[in-house]
Amino acid sequence: MSEFLQHLINMLVLGGTYALLGIGLTLIFGIMNVVNFTHGVLYTFGAYIMFIVVQQLGLNFFLALPVAVVAGWLLGAVIELTLLRPLRGSDIDTTMLVMIGAWIAMQSATLWIWGGVAKSVATPFPEAPLVLGPVSVSWLRLFVLAAAALLIVVTYLLINRTKLGCAMRATFQDQDTASLMGVNVDLIYTSTFAIGSSLAAAAGALLGPVYVIFPQMGDLAAVKAFAIVILGGLGNITGAVIGGFILALAEELGAGYISSGYRDAMGFLIIIAVLIFKPTGLFARSERVG
Amino acid sequence: MIRTSRIVPAIALAAVLFGGGAEAQTIKIGVNEPLTGAFAASGTYVVNGAKIAADEINAKGGILGKKLELVIEDNKSNPTEAAAVAEKLITSDKVPVLMGAWGSSLTLAVMPKLMEYETPMVVETSSSGKITTTGNPFIFRISPPSSVEAAAFKGIVDKLALKKVDFLVINNDWGRGTAEDFSKMMKEKGISVGLVETMDQGAQDMSAQLSKIKGSDSETVIVTTAVDQLTLIFKQAAALGLKKRIITTGGSQNPDQIIAQAGAAANGTMHLTTFLPWFPEKTPNPEATNYFVSEWKKRGFDFAGCTESFRGYDGIRTAAAAIEKAGKAEPAAIKAALWDIKVKGLNGDIVFRKSGPEGKESGQSQPNVYLIEITDGKVDMKTL
Numbered sequence: 001m002s003e004f005l006q007h008l009i010n011m012l013v014l015g016g017t018y019a020l021l022g023i024g025l026t027l028i029f030g031i032m033n034v035v036n037f038t039h040g041v042l043y044t045f046g047a048y049i050m051f052i053v054v055q056q057l058g059l060n061f062f063l064a065l066p067v068a069v070v071a072g073w074l075l076g077a078v079i080e081l082t083l084l085r086p087l088r089g090s091d092i093d094t095t096m097l098v099m100i101g102a103w104i105a106m107q108s109a110t111l112w113i114w115g116g117v118a119k120s121v122a123t124p125f126p127e128a129p130l131v132l133g134p135v136s137v138s139w140l141r142l143f144v145l146a147a148a149a150l151l152i153v154v155t156y157l158l159i160n161r162t163k164l165g166c167a168m169r170a171t172f173q174d175q176d177t178a179s180l181m182g183v184n185v186d187l188i189y190t191s192t193f194a195i196g197s198s199l200a201a202a203a204g205a206l207l208g209p210v211y212v213i214f215p216q217m218g219d220l221a222a223v224k225a226f227a228i229v230i231l232g233g234l235g236n237i238t239g240a241v242i243g244g245f246i247l248a249l250a251e252e253l254g255a256g257y258i259s260s261g262y263r264d265a266m267g268f269l270i271i272i273a274v275l276i277f278k279p280t281g282l283f284a285r286s287e288r289v290g
Numbered sequence: 291m292i293r294t295s296r297i298v299p300a301i302a303l304a305a306v307l308f309g310g311g312a313e314a315q316t317i318k319i320g321v322n323e324p325l326t327g328a329f330a331a332s333g334t335y336v337v338n339g340a341k342i343a344a345d346e347i348n349a350k351g352g353i354l355g356k357k358l359e360l361v362i363e364d365n366k367s368n369p370t371e372a373a374a375v376a377e378k379l380i381t382s383d384k385v386p387v388l389m390g391a392w393g394s395s396l397t398l399a400v401m402p403k404l405m406e407y408e409t410p411m412v413v414e415t416s417s418s419g420k421i422t423t424t425g426n427p428f429i430f431r432i433s434p435p436s437s438v439e440a441a442a443f444k445g446i447v448d449k450l451a452l453k454k455v456d457f458l459v460i461n462n463d464w465g466r467g468t469a470e471d472f473s474k475m476m477k478e479k480g481i482s483v484g485l486v487e488t489m490d491q492g493a494q495d496m497s498a499q500l501s502k503i504k505g506s507d508s509e510t511v512i513v514t515t516a517v518d519q520l521t522l523i524f525k526q527a528a529a530l531g532l533k534k535r536i537i538t539t540g541g542s543q544n545p546d547q548i549i550a551q552a553g554a555a556a557n558g559t560m561h562l563t564t565f566l567p568w569f570p571e572k573t574p575n576p577e578a579t580n581y582f583v584s585e586w587k588k589r590g591f592d593f594a595g596c597t598e599s600f601r602g603y604d605g606i607r608t609a610a611a612a613i614e615k616a617g618k619a620e621p622a623a624i625k626a627a628l629w630d631i632k633v634k635g636l637n638g639d640i641v642f643r644k645s646g647p648e649g650k651e652s653g654q655s656q657p658n659v660y661l662i663e664i665t666d667g668k669v670d671m672k673t674l
Contacts, residue, residue: 005504006530010497116326116364117334119516120551127553138529212518213495216327220454238343255498261461263490263498 003256004132011245011252013141016148017207019244022222023155023237024199028228030235031172032192035096037082037103038079039200040222044110044215046072046201047208051119054209057204061124065205072201073194080193088189110215118212146205151202156237158195168192200225220264226269233281242283247269316359317352317619319344320379320398322390322411323602327367328491332516332542332598333392335591336414337362339599340389342585343606348641353614360606365391367491376403376411386619387412387612389605394418394463397429404428410612410625412555415598417540418467422645422652427644429660430628430653432604432640436468439539439562440475442659446672447479448561454482454508456534458499458523459467460515461488468514468539484508489519496523496619511537517598523558524552533642538562541601546594556664560672565637565659567596568669574638583638604635628653 021043030034046068053064059084083102087095125139159165170178181186204218211217228247232239247267254266274282321340324333340360347358356466365372372391379385380403388404388411391397397416404411405426411429413421417439434442455476459465465488472568473483484506487499491661500523503511511534513523520543527536539565548556566572570579582603586596608622612630616623633640635657661672 003501006501006504007498010501014495014497111326115334116330118331120521127528127555129531136529136531138525141529151660211522214326214330214518216492217494252498252501256502258487260499261490261495261501264490 006135007256008251009135009137011248013145013246014252016145016152017203017244017247018207018228019079019152019241020148020203020226022232022240022244023152024203025222025225026195026229026232026235026237026240027155027159027196027199029229030233031168032189032196033092033172034084034193035092035099036196038106039112039196039225040218040220041103041106041110042072042075042197042200042218042223043204043207044107044213044218045075046108046204047213047217048114048119048204049112049201050121050205050208051213054121055119055213061209067204068177069198069202070202073198075201076194076197077190079197080190084193085186090208092237107215107218114215116215118214120212123208123209140210144148144210147206148203151199152237152241154196155199161238164188164191168208174191192280195238203273224267225256227267230281231271231274233283236281236283239281239283243281246282292368293440309336316333316357316362317354317613318359318383318385319606319613320376320383320385320388320390320437321360321362321602321606322365322372322375322379322388322396323362324349324367324392324396324478325362325364326519327498329392329516330592331518331544331595332415333364334368335544335595335598336392336605338589338595339586339602339604341602342582342589342599343603343610346585347607347610353610354617354619358606358610361385365396367393367396369395371550372396373399373403374565376400376665377407380407380409385409386621387609387624389414389602389609392416392626394421394467396535397421397462401426407621407622408625410607412605412628414601414607415542416464416490420463420467422654425647426652427650428625428652430608430642430655431599432608432635432655432657433517433541434564434657434659436464436471436539436663438656439541439659440471442473443562443661444475444479445475445538446661447481450506450510452476452479452481452510455512456485456487456503456506456508457483458487458489458496460491462491463542465514469512472539473510477605482508489515490514491519493519494522495526497526497530500527500532503534504532505636508534510537512539513538514540516540516542517547517594521548521551524548524555526633528552528555535560541565542598544594544597545662545664545669547592549664549669550594550630558664560661560663561564563597563662564657565597565600566660566662566671567593567600568662569671575634575636578634579636600636604637604640607635608633608640640644 049068049071129136129138167183228243232243250266255263339358363375365375392415410428417436417477419435457469537560539562543561573579615627637657640655644651645654664669
């Protein structure tokens with residue numbers, strides 16, 4: 001029983017960050033309809049910003065987080081302005097190829113700048129874990145869970161309760177009508193991509209100190225993010241959050257009770273099942289327009 | 291103006307000629323190591339050790355009157371890449387001998403290429419038994435196979451009063467081979483083996499496996515993986531409140547890095563290593579160890595990397611000794627010479643003995659294995 005409880009705690013902590021990765025990508029892939037291969041690189045980028053600010057500049061850990069979010073936002077805006085804007089209206093394959101190119105170029109750049117050896121970031125949290133009866137969890141991971149939850153709520157409110165969010169939803173439903181209603185479509189494209197990117201950078205900045213930081217760290221994260229988005233239904237923020245927790249649960253219980261060798265396969269087995277029985281994802285609304 | 295425009299191509303031509311001339315004056319050794327991916331830290335350490343050996347050899351006049359040149363390629367911790375890199379080094383760079391490829395799965399992927407091009411390779415780190423038992427006569431290994439590690443460990447299991455052990459190993463030839471060899475030895479000693487958990491080489495979160503191990507009734511966990519994953523395991527085990535004794539194998543633990551990154555969680559852990567940079571006087575070759583450790587520090591590298599990098603140093607010295615003995619930089623001559631050399635390695639004499647099926651034996655040297663314990667953030671040696 002205590003082992004099961006421990007798995008559930010692990011699932012909560014892991015699921016929070018998966019959810020964060022998922023909502024960033026669901027904005028871009030689900031709502032903007034851009035197959036964003038740079039999502040993993042932005043995750044890596046956020047982690048390296050953390051490394052620069054905390055380890056190289058010696059600044060405060062809690063200060064580094066917003067810096068990473070802002071840096072991710074800026075890099076996302078730059079990608080949208082330089083690569084995606086000229087391609088708007090071209091077919092999805094062209095955009096996809098350009099994004100693959102951007103992914104490889106940016107990953108090689110991180111390798112070139114920081115080298116292939118993994119880096120770690122010191123945190124202000126105590127080493128001793130929080131012990132709750134039979135289960136324990138590290139303070140750092142609790143903080144990551146809390147920060148992820150906060151970012152998820154803020155994003156949800158931004159999309160559903162603000163004028164900007166309303167304009168975003170309108171733009172991607174019908175660009176021409178939104179434009180006629182006075183929405184600055186160019187600005188909406190850039191800000192949506194930038195917000196999604198900043199969420200990826202935030203996830204990297206939060207998880208970098210939990211794990212280690214290296215140039216390819218974003219690859220598996222990106223694959224998982226795509227899985228979460230597809231699981232939850234394209235463009236559905238609540239779906240992405242729940243998808244994140246389902247993936248974490250599948251990995252934890254799969255590794256705990258079936259076979260740890262196939263841990264990463266568990267999540268993808270679920271995706272296959274979902275795609276067979278409910279191809280639009282678990283929570284996709286039928287009226288969503290790509 | 292006309293004059294200068296004639297001078298430029300002349301200089302270019304001279305540069306090409308001199309460049310080409312200089313190239314023919316070197317003897318090349320191909321180095322096939324993981325510089326990116328899951329084993330980046332370890333592979334980089336090994337390459338830095340290799341460079342120390344090359345510089346030392348060149349400072350003493352090189353080999354056969356020529357300068358030694360290392361052609362270093364990154365196998366990206368990926369077996370497919372490791373095979374491609376070996377092919378590139380042999381066919382395009384024309385190296386007569388290789389050193390590599392760190393991981394067992396990487397080395398196993400390279401081995402068919404060695405057969406194909408009849409080029410020998412000094413294996414500096416890999417520990418899977420399969421490497422020297424499948425009948426590849428181009429393999430010369432200076433690191434201990436996991437069965438040798440298990441045999442060395444056998445002597446101390448009574449003292450440690452082991453009763454039941456779990457395994458947490460990297461899911462590749464190295465990890466699974468270690469779990470197999472150690473389980474066999476444990477069972478001979480009457481120790482029961484509980485869980486055998488695996489983790490992907492790129493996995494960063496081992497909480498699920500560790501939670502499972504936390505719930506088992508064993509008192510000891512044997513962990514086999516490279517240093518980056520190992521530090522994550524120590525941190526995550528501490529976060530889960532896992533209180534079992536942890537023993538690591540494989541010689542890629544870099545205990546100082548574990549102390550630095552895992553802090554108090556490292557205390558009481560034991561590690562099977564193949565080098566003792568902390569106690570040069572206890573190594574088989576104290577003078578060479580002192581030289582290597584001081585050179586390593588002089589270059590500003592992290593001391594923690596010594597337990598890994600010395601294999602690169604020994605590997606290059608082994609290959610160079612064989613070239614010297616062969617009298618020419620040709621693969622067949624070097625392969626023959628490898629059987630006749632005796633190099634004073636940092637971890638005992640490097641002498642190759644035959645291993646594997648008759649007629650196509652691989653070479654296996656017998657290095658020492660040590661057990662160290664971390665106590666109060668310091669490395670202590672245990673007598674085996």
